Amino acid sequence: xxxxxxxxxxxxxxxxxxxxxxxxxxxxxxxxxxxxxxxxxxxxxxxxxxxxxxxxxxxxxxxxxxxxxxxxxxxxxxxxxxxxxxxxxxxxxxxxxxxxxxxxxxxxxxxxxxxxxxxxxxxxxxxxxxxxxxxxxxxxxxxxxxxxxxxxxxxxxxxxxxxxxxxxxxxxxxxxxxxxxxxxxxxxxxxxxxxxxxxxxxxxxxxxxxxxxxxxxxxxxxxxxxxxxxxxxxxxxxxxxxxxxxxxxxxxxxxxxxxxxxxxxxxxxxxxxxxxxxxxxxxxxxxxxxxxxxxxxxxxxxxxxxxxxxxxxxxxxxxxxxxxxxxxxxxxxxxxxxxxxxxxxxxxxxxxxxxxxxxxxx
Amino acid sequence: xxxxxxxxxxxxxxxxxxxxxxxxxxxxxxxxxxxxxxxxxxxxxxxxxxxxxxxxxxxxxxxxxxxxxxxxxxxxxxxxxxxxxxxxxxxxxxxxxxxxxxxxxxxxxxxxxxxxxxxxxxxxxxxxxxxxxxxxxxxxxxxxxxxxxxxxxxxxxxxxxxxxxxxxxxxxxxxxxxxxxxxxxxxxxxxxxxxxxxxxxxxxxxxxxxxxxxxxxxxxxxxxxxxxxxxxxxxxxxxxxxxxxxxxxxxxxxxxxxxxxxxxxxxxxxxxxxxxxxxxxxxxxxxxxxxxxxxxxxxxxxxxxxxxxxxxxxxxxxxxxxxxxxxxxxxxxxxxxxxxxxxxxxxxxxxxxxxxxxxxxxxxxxxxxxxxxxxxxxxxxxxxxxxxxxxxxxxxx
Numbered sequence: 001x002x003x004x005x006x007x008x009x010x011x012x013x014x015x016x017x018x019x020x021x022x023x024x025x026x027x028x029x030x031x032x033x034x035x036x037x038x039x040x041x042x043x044x045x046x047x048x049x050x051x052x053x054x055x056x057x058x059x060x061x062x063x064x065x066x067x068x069x070x071x072x073x074x075x076x077x078x079x080x081x082x083x084x085x086x087x088x089x090x091x092x093x094x095x096x097x098x099x100x101x102x103x104x105x106x107x108x109x110x111x112x113x114x115x116x117x118x119x120x121x122x123x124x125x126x127x128x129x130x131x132x133x134x135x136x137x138x139x140x141x142x143x144x145x146x147x148x149x150x151x152x153x154x155x156x157x158x159x160x161x162x163x164x165x166x167x168x169x170x171x172x173x174x175x176x177x178x179x180x181x182x183x184x185x186x187x188x189x190x191x192x193x194x195x196x197x198x199x200x201x202x203x204x205x206x207x208x209x210x211x212x213x214x215x216x217x218x219x220x221x222x223x224x225x226x227x228x229x230x231x232x233x234x235x236x237x238x239x240x241x242x243x244x245x246x247x248x249x250x251x252x253x254x255x256x257x258x259x260x261x262x263x264x265x266x267x268x269x270x271x272x273x274x275x276x277x278x279x280x281x282x283x284x285x286x287x288x289x290x291x292x293x294x295x296x297x298x299x300x301x302x303x304x305x306x307x308x309x310x311x312x313x314x315x316x317x318x319x320x321x322x323x324x325x326x327x328x329x330x331x332x333x334x335x336x337x338x339x340x341x342x343x344x345x346x347x348x349x350x351x352x353x354x355x356x357x358x359x360x361x362x
Numbered sequence: 363x364x365x366x367x368x369x370x371x372x373x374x375x376x377x378x379x380x381x382x383x384x385x386x387x388x389x390x391x392x393x394x395x396x397x398x399x400x401x402x403x404x405x406x407x408x409x410x411x412x413x414x415x416x417x418x419x420x421x422x423x424x425x426x427x428x429x430x431x432x433x434x435x436x437x438x439x440x441x442x443x444x445x446x447x448x449x450x451x452x453x454x455x456x457x458x459x460x461x462x463x464x465x466x467x468x469x470x471x472x473x474x475x476x477x478x479x480x481x482x483x484x485x486x487x488x489x490x491x492x493x494x495x496x497x498x499x500x501x502x503x504x505x506x507x508x509x510x511x512x513x514x515x516x517x518x519x520x521x522x523x524x525x526x527x528x529x530x531x532x533x534x535x536x537x538x539x540x541x542x543x544x545x546x547x548x549x550x551x552x553x554x555x556x557x558x559x560x561x562x563x564x565x566x567x568x569x570x571x572x573x574x575x576x577x578x579x580x581x582x583x584x585x586x587x588x589x590x591x592x593x594x595x596x597x598x599x600x601x602x603x604x605x606x607x608x609x610x611x612x613x614x615x616x617x618x619x620x621x622x623x624x625x626x627x628x629x630x631x632x633x634x635x636x637x638x639x640x641x642x643x644x645x646x647x648x649x650x651x652x653x654x655x656x657x658x659x660x661x662x663x664x665x666x667x668x669x670x671x672x673x674x675x676x677x678x679x680x681x682x683x684x685x686x687x688x689x690x691x692x693x694x695x696x697x698x699x700x701x702x703x704x705x706x707x708x709x710x711x712x713x714x715x716x717x718x719x720x721x722x723x724x725x726x727x728x729x730x731x732x733x734x735x736x737x738x739x740x741x742x743x744x745x746x747x748x749x750x751x752x753x754x755x756x757x758x759x
Contacts, residue, residue: 055547081547087577092536092570099540102519103484105547119566126530127537134526137732138518172733195735230739277738 031214036184037207040070040146042215043188044108046222048078051106054192056083058093058110058146067112068148068207094120097143098127107143108192114149115158121166128197129172141197144188149177150248150298152205152345154338161335162299164247167199168275168308174229175275177201179250181211182218183233183273189222190229201275203248230277234286238268241292241355244283244309246272249296249346256351267355275305283309284316291322292358296346301329323359379614382643387422394616397607398423401619401651404627407679409687417627423618425630430694436473436625437685437695438703443469443493444682445707446502449714450492450509454660458718460511463490467623467655470681471587473497474628475555478636484554486525486538490587491557498524502710503717510718514732531562535571535584542580553581553639561592563609564600572647576613581639583632584647587622589654594667610647622650623681626688653679726752 034042048054056074058066062085065072074083086093090111097107111117117124124145131141151160168175174196178184184202191198235250236257245253250271257267268286272279287293293313297306310325328346336344380391387394400418402425405411419425428436447469450462465472468490476485476497487495495505500517507516508527515526525534538556545552562568563586575582586606590597603609610617616638620631628650635646653676657664664673689695730737730745 087570087573089570089573091567092539092574095533095536095567095570096540096543096574099537099542100544101540102525102537103541103544105544122530122567123533123536126528127533131526132735133513133732134515134528135519135732136514137735138520139526140735174734174738229736277740280739 029214029216031212033210034181034213034215035207036178036181036202036209037068037070039181039184039213040188040202041072041074043185043192044071044074045077046219047108047189047192048074048082051192052082053104054082054106054108055100056108056110057086057097059086059088059112061085061110066110068204070146070148070202070207071110090117090120091123094123094128094145097145098123098131098141101141101143102131102139106192109143109145111145111147113159114147114161114163117145117147117163120145124167124173124199125170129170132196133172140195142195144191144194144198144200146200146202148204148207149201150203150205151335151341152203152248152298154341155204157335157337160341162297162330164199164201164275165299165304167201168305172197173276174198175201176229176273177203177247177275178273179203179206179235179245179247179271181209181213183228183271185213185215185218186221186226187228187273190227194229201247205248206251209251229274230279232273232279232282233271234268234282235271236267236269238266238290240266240290241268241294241358242283242286242290243267243269243294243296243351243355244272244286244313245269245296246275246305248298252346252348253296253351256348256355259348260352260355265355272309278309278312280312280316284313287313287317287325288320291320292355293321293325294351294354294358295325295327295329296351297327297329298345299330300332301327302332304329322361323357326354326357328354379644383422386643389422392611394422395611395614397605397610397617397619397649401621402627402631403621403624404630405624405684405688407623407684409684409691411688425627425634428626428629428633430692432477432629433626433685433689434694434699436477436629437689438706439473439477439497440469440625440682440685441703442707442710443472443497445711446493446496446714449711450506451656451660453714453718459506459509461659461661462492462506462509463659464656465490465493465654467676467680468587468589468652469493470625470628470685471585471622471650471652474625474632475557475585478629478632479553479555480636482523482550482552483636484523484525484538484541484552486534486541486554486556487527488531488534488557488559488562489527489529490559491527494557495522495524495527496710498522500524502714506714506718510722512722513728532558532565532567532571534558536567536574538582539571539574539578539580542575542582543578546578546580551581551640553583553636555583555585557585557587559592560586560588560590560597560600560606561595562586563606564592572609572613572615572645575645576615579642579644581642582645583635583639584645585632586647586649587652588649589622589652591654591658591664591668593658593662594664596667605649607647607649615645615647616643617647617649619649619651622652623676623679623684625681625685652681 061071062075178187243253253269260267295306295309383391383394402418447464447466453459454462472493476494504516535556538554542554607617607619
C-alpha cells in the first residue's frame with residue numbers, strides 16, 4: 001500500500017506509521033487480538049476502500065486521528081480530500097454532511113464527545129431525521145453520525161453523557177450501539193452501507209476492550225450481506241432470568257451473569273445492539289422463556305430507552321412474567337465527577353440485587 | 363445510491379488569494395472583500411439609468427450592464443412573480459391555502475437569484491422564496507405544496523437542483539455548503555446559491571455556513587435579502603454592523619451591497635458573483651436592500667410595528683414599475699410584449715387557482731411510507747394498526 005502525500009506535503013512519521021499499521025491489520029488473516037477502536041477504524045478504512053463516496057470528517061479526525069484515535073491513519077491513506085478536519089462547529093459539520101449526502105456522498109462524521117453534539121441537535125432532528133420523509137423519499141440521508149458516549153472513563157463534566165434517548169425518540173433516525181469488538185466492525189460497516197441516517201453510539205469505555213477477532217471472516221460476512229440491524233444478540237444463554245442491556249452496560253451484565261452462575265443462578269444476557277429498530281422478537285422470546293427480566297442501562301432511567309424496553313416487554317410478555325420487569329439505570333442526576341461516577345454507574349452488585357428482587361419462589 | 367467520485371479535486375484553498383485578486387482586479391484583497399462604499403444601483407426608482415459614477419462602483423467593484431435579452435427575460439419573470447405573490451395571498455384569504463409568506467416587493471431579488479444560475483447549479487431557498495423556486499422552473503402548484511399544508515415539500519429537489527423550502531432559519535445554508543463541497547471534491551464546477559433574510563444572519567448556522575464555505579473555499583453565493591424586518595423585529599435589533607455585507611470580510615470572503623429593487627443591478631452583481639465562484643474564487647456574500655411590502659404572513663399584522671410612511675416610501679421604489687419604465691424608455695418593451703407577458707402571468711395565476719382548488723385526497727398510510735428507506739418492524743406494526751382502522755371505517759360505510 002502506498003501512502004499518499006497529503007495536500008500540504010507533510011505526512012508526519014506518526015501518521016505514516018499509523019497508515020502502515022492500518023495496512024498490517026487489514027492484511028492480517030485469521031483471528032487476531034483487536035481493540036474496539038481498531039475494529040471501528042478498520043471498518044471505516046474498508047468502507048473507504050470500496051466506495052470513494054465515503055468521506056470521514058469532523059474535529060481533529062485528520063492529522064491527529066481523532067481524540068480517541070478512531071480515525072487514525074485514514075487521512076494518510078485516503079488523503080485530505082476524503083478524511084479531513086473541519087472548523088470547530090458541530091452544527092456546521094452535520095449541516096454540511098446533509099448537503100454532501102444530498103449530493104452523492106456518504107459522510108461518516110465524528111462528534112468527538114456526546115455532549116459536544118448538542119449544537120448540532122437542530123440539524124439532526126429537523127433535517128437528518130426528516131429529509132427522507134419531507135421529500136417523499138426523493139432524498140436519502142446515507143450518513144453516519146459517530147458519537148463516543150457514556151461514562152466509565154473518569155471523564156470531566158460534559159464528556160460522559162448518555163444521549164441515546166434523545167436520538168431514539170426522534171422519528172427517522174436509526175440508533176446503533178455496539179458492545180463487542182466484532183460488532184464494532186460489523187455494525188459500522190452496516191451503518192455506512194445504510195441509506196438511512198444512523199446515530200452510531202460508541203461506548204467510549206469499550207474503545208480499549210480487546211477480543212480475538214477474525215477480520216477476514218467479518219469481511220466475508222459483510223460482503224455476503226449479513227445484517228445486524230434490528231437483531232439483538234444472545235450474549236450469554238441462560239434459563240432463570242433475562243438481563244437486557246446495550247452498549248456500555250453489556251460487559252457489566254455479563255459480569256453479573258458470571259457472578260450469578262457461581263451462586264447457581266442461570267441468567268441469559270441479551271445485547272440489544274440496535275435501539276432503533278428494536279428487536280422485540282429476540283428480547284421477548286428470552287423473557288417468555290425465563291419469565292423474569294432486568295433492563296440495564298447507564299443512562300438516566302426517567303423517560304429513557306430503558307423505560308421503552310420495559311414497556312415493550314410487559315406489553316408483549318405479561319402472562320409469562322413471574323415478576324415485574326425491573327431496571328438498573330443511572331440516577332436522574334447530571335453525570336457525576338470521576339470520584340462519584342462509581343456510585344452512579346450500574347454495577348454488578350446492583351444488578352444482582354435487582355435479580356434477587358424478582359420474586360423467586362424458593 | 364453510490365457515486366464513484368473522482369477525487370482529483372482542486373486544492374481546498376487558492377495558493378495566494380491576494381495575488382489572485384490583484385491579478386483580476388488590481389486591488390488589495392481587503393478592498394476586494396469589503397463592500398463598495400455605496401450599494402450598487404444602476405437604475406433610479408423612476409426608471410432612468412444612473413451614470414457610471416453614480417452607480418456606486420469603484421475599482422474591483424465594477425459591473426457590466428446585463429444584455430437586453432437577459433433583462434427582458436428577467437422582466438417577464440418579475441411580472442409573473444408579482445402575479446404569483448398576489449394570487450397566492452388571495453388563495454389564502456379564500457381559505458384554499460394554509461399560509462403564504464409573500465415576497466411582494468422583493469420579486470427582483472427572487473428573479474435574479476434564480477436566473478443567474480446555470481442548469482447544473484443548485485439553489486437553496488427560504489420559505490419566502492417560492493417565486494425564486496418557480497423562476498428556476500419548478501411547477502408552481504408543486505412549489506405551493508408546503509403552504510397548502512401538506513406534509514412534504516412537493517417537488518423533487520434533485521430534478522431541479524433546488525433544496526426543499528423549510529421553516530427553520532439558515533439551516534439550509536449549511537446544506538448548500540455541503541452540496542458545493544461534494545461537487546468540488548468530484549471536480550465539478552457547480553455553483554450554489556444560498557438564500558436567507560436579515561433576521562437569519564443572527565442565527566448560529568449563518569456564521570457556521572459562511573465560515574465553512576470560506577475555509578473550504580467553496581463556490582457558494584450567500585444571498586441575503588435584507589427586507590428590514592424579521593417578522594416584527596427591525597434590522598437595528600439584529601445587527602449593528604456597518605452593513606450585513608460587511609460581515610463577509612470577517613470570514614475572508616467578498617461582500618457586496620446592491621439595491622434589491624433594481625433588477626438591472628442585481629443581475630449585474632449576481633452574474634459576476636456566479637462567474638467568480640465558478641472560476642474558483644471562493645464564496646461571496648451579497649446583501650440586497652429591499653422591503654417586505656406585506657405582512658410576514660397572512661397571520662401577521664404589520665401595522666402594529668411599522669409606520670405607513672415607511673411603507674409608502676418603499677412603494678415608490680417598486681421593482682416592477684422601475685423596470686417597466688426603464689425597458690420602455692430603452693425601446694425594448696412594446697405594448698405587444700407587455701400584453702404577452704401579462705397573459706403569461708395570468709396563465710400561471712390560473713394554474714395556481716385550478717391546482718390549489720383541487721382537493722388532494724390524503725393517504726393516511728403515507729404517514730409511514732417515507733420515514734425510512736428501510737422501514738422498521740415497529741413502523742410496519744403501526745402501519746398495520748392504522749390500515750385495520752381504515753378497513754373497519756370503510757366497512758362501516
